[in-house]
Amino acid sequence: MHELFFAYLRKYTSAPLSDGDKVLITKALSPLKLRKRQHFLLAGEHCKYLAFITKGAMRQYRVDDKGIELTASLGVENWWACDRESFVLSTPSIYYIEACEDSELLVMNREENLELMKVKPFAEMVNALNYKNNAANQQRIASSISLTAEQRYNDFVHSYPELVRRFPQHIIASYLGITKDTLSRIKRNWLQR
Amino acid sequence: MHELFFAYLRKYTSAPLSDGDKVLITKALSPLKLRKRQHFLLAGEHCKYLAFITKGAMRQYRVDDKGIELTASLGVENWWACDRESFVLSTPSIYYIEACEDSELLVMNREENLELMKVKPFAEMVNALNYKNNAANQQRIASSISLTAEQRYNDFVHSYPELVRRFPQHIIASYLGITKDTLSRIKRNWLQR
């Protein structure tokens, strides 16, 4: 299980992990299993853990004042699940995080996380992830502002084919900021050509 | 000029800056003046500098395939201007960054930036900024997806009154993802009540 994480880290670093690093990482990361539909985080709670997904599919969402669910992020194997703001600042989260399939995570608490930040490859990865995340968010803002629902869905299918396969359509709709009804119609029109 | 930056850093750190740190920072940051409408970065270029704004107002935008400008971020004094992805990865940027007022910046190149990352208060600040940025982006995604144009403008006015004062209306419209026409109408309706 930890092997998957070592392999993941390897992609972000020039040199292989030392055995010492591996020990530190193994100590810090505990396995956690979630069943489909089980929550990892509830709105109002403090997000105590940062989770790396080794198996399954997770979804982070919030509920707006009209009661509509808004998907903030989706993740499968080799992605992270966490409300980082709540995790870092110990503030109550506005997000829910739930398993959309039976899932297996490697989790660390804040203390363990700080410990791992001393492991250089880990810190490098976190840094790289920050930039990637930021750029992806900017991309999402731009597309939600300037593209039609159809274009956004099209882009999504091409960028994240895996997620299309793993998550139900109404969840993808809520990620893209369109209704399930509209997404259904988009697919219908798509087939007609 | 550097004093402003020291004061800014101070807000992110528990202890005051040491004199040594101040020297390092002063060495790394060079002043740069821009006139209104002058560009700090052009799309296609590599973003060579990370800039801290000590005076003036800057705007980062991209131009979509229809030729429409899309404002990615706005900044005044005590904000940053940079395409961080391009800056860090040395890739060509898709963004323009321009001065919307006569402006004064403190800029560092990538090398100087890495040097400064060894100054703890600076590194702490960068880290804190990353989380804040991420949270703000999530907020922006959520609001562009789930709120009406009027609600978004209203939120914006309350969150960033300073920016409303400093930037022309059509730029704010493009930040919010609405047309200048619609924003004008929103304000008209607003006055009628």
Add this chain to the structure above:
DNA sequence: CGATTTTTTGAATCATATCAACGTACGTGG
């Protein structure tokens, strides 16, 4: 198999974009 979740569909409605035109303000060079 029944129960629940997920997807599809049509009709009416709504928010916002588009386009073209006009008004206003601004600042730069003569």
Add this chain to the structure above:
DNA sequence: CCACGTACGTTGATATGATTCAAAAAATCG
């Protein structure tokens, strides 16, 4: 200091993309 050009804001009419709602069909699960 005026005049002209450019930038900025407003407006109305029309078009369009997407939502809403209610209902039914289809798929999935225990």
